[in-house]
Amino acid sequence: MRAVVTGAAGFIGSTLTDLLLAEGHEVVGVDNFDDYYSGKMRFLSRHLENKDFKLLETDILDLDALRQSFEDADVVFHLAAQAGVRISVKDPLRSHHANTTGTLNVLLAARDEGVRRVVSSSSSSVYGNAVRLPAREEDPTVPISPYAASKLAAEQYCRLFYELYGLQSVSLRYFTVYGPRQRPDMAIRIFTDRALDGLRPQIFGDGEQTRDFTFVSDVVDAIRRCADCPDPKGGALNICSGSTVSVNQVVSSILKAVGREDLEPEHLPSQPGDVDHTWGDSGKARELLGWQPKIMMDEGLGRFVDWYRTVGKV
Numbered sequence: 121m122r123a124v125v126t127g128a129a130g131f132i133g134s135t136l137t138d139l140l141l142a143e144g145h146e147v148v149g150v151d152n153f154d155d156y157y158s159g160k161m162r163f164l165s166r167h168l169e170n171k172d173f174k175l176l177e178t179d180i181l182d183l184d185a186l187r188q189s190f191e192d193a194d195v196v197f198h199l200a201a202q203a204g205v206r207i208s209v210k211d212p213l214r215s216h217h218a219n220t221t222g223t224l225n226v227l228l229a230a231r232d233e234g235v236r237r238v239v240s241s242s243s244s245s246v247y248g249n250a251v252r253l254p255a256r257e258e259d260p261t262v263p264i265s266p267y268a269a270s271k272l273a274a275e276q277y278c279r280l281f282y283e284l285y286g287l288q289s290v291s292l293r294y295f296t297v298y299g300p301r302q303r304p305d306m307a308i309r310i311f312t313d314r315a316l317d318g319l320r321p322q323i324f325g326d327g328e329q330t331r332d333f334t335f336v337s338d339v340v341d342a343i344r345r346c347a348d349c350p351d352p353k354g355g356a357l358n359i360c361s362g363s364t365v366s367v368n369q370v371v372s373s374i375l376k377a378v379g380r381e382d383l384e385p386e387h388l389p390s391q392p393g394d395v396d397h398t399w400g401d402s403g404k405a406r407e408l409l410g411w412q413p414k415i416m417m418d419e420g421l422g423r424f425v426d427w428y429r430t431v432g433k434v
């Protein structure tokens with residue numbers, strides 16, 4: 121397969137790129153190396169000599185450049201985005217441009233270049249404070265942050281491009297992804313970083329909010345399966361572990377893993393845009409993709425902390 125990965129330098133995109141190249145596929149990586157966080161090139165540098173890999177420093181907001189990068193592609197795995205709820209509350213236009221206009225561009229370029237399928241990246245945040253837990257794809261979507269609204273609009277464009285132009289697409293609703301290469305703005309990484317420096321963990325709110333944490337290799341496995349599964353018809357799929365853990369529990373596991381159980385967590389005010397609980401039902405993904413998560417929290421956290429100690433914290 122000839123695949124394009126947008127956001128190829130990022131946390132999930134670079135992990136997906138590793139998998140696709142290991143399977144022998146041709147990969148065109150598209151990334152603008154935005155300034156949200158630095159150090160991304162190191163995830164891709166070992167592939168730069170690989171004849172099956174081409175890296176294009178391209179902004180998904182540049183439609184002409186995107187069309188060129190999609191030439192002869194079978195599948196586009198679309199991960200480029202302005203990720204993160206907090207930055208979207210500060211700067212909603214930034215999230216809107218990258219996530220909604222960016223996805224619209226990806227769909228236009230894919231349609232025009234005859235791409236067979238687009239696998240797009242959505243988020244559990246589209247549910248807002250979900251009306252039932254675990255959330256199912258058909259449940260109401262009521263975003264409470266600009267990030268979630270931008271992702272929901274992108275989902276609607278995916279559906280619409282299937283209905284209007286017959287472009288096969290799917291929107292994957294990832295639930296808090298963690299693991300090696302995790303973004304520096306994400307909670308698990310921040311807690312680990314502070315604990316290794318002997319600093320108290322800072323928890324927003326009382327820490328009783330819960331998250332369905334999903335390990336990155338499971339997420340990438342689901343994304344990869346979307347290239348060959350039956351036509352998803354522009355729909356959405358939950359990609360989640362199917363279990364929940366409170367933030368207090370995660371902090372306590374991290375402190376144990378780094379041997380700093382003496383550090384007392386500090387509680388800060390809750391952050392606007394953050395939902396109280398996430399928990400997903402992945403039955404639809406299991407049915408369509410034959411996928412199920414394999415890595416549970418204890419193992420995944422251990423793998424993350426090992427990576428962070430040896431490679432991540434440089």
Ligand SMILES: NC(=O)c1ccc[n+]([C@@H]2O[C@H](COP(=O)([O-])OP(=O)(O)OC[C@H]3O[C@@H](n4cnc5c(N)ncnc54)[C@H](O)[C@@H]3O)[C@@H](O)[C@H]2O)c1
Nearest residue numbers: 127129130131132152153154179180200201241243296297
């Ligand atoms: N990590 C999670 O927990 C999580 C949860 C739900 C959804 N998602 C979604 O998954 C995708 C990947 O997330 P991630 O955590 O790997 O984020 P990331 O920030 O590590 O990766 C995103 C990549 O996109 C690139 N990018 C940003 N704007 C771009 C633009 N205009 N043109 C080209 N490239 C651009 C960035 O440089 C970065 O390399 C995103 O769509 C994100 O919204 C992530």
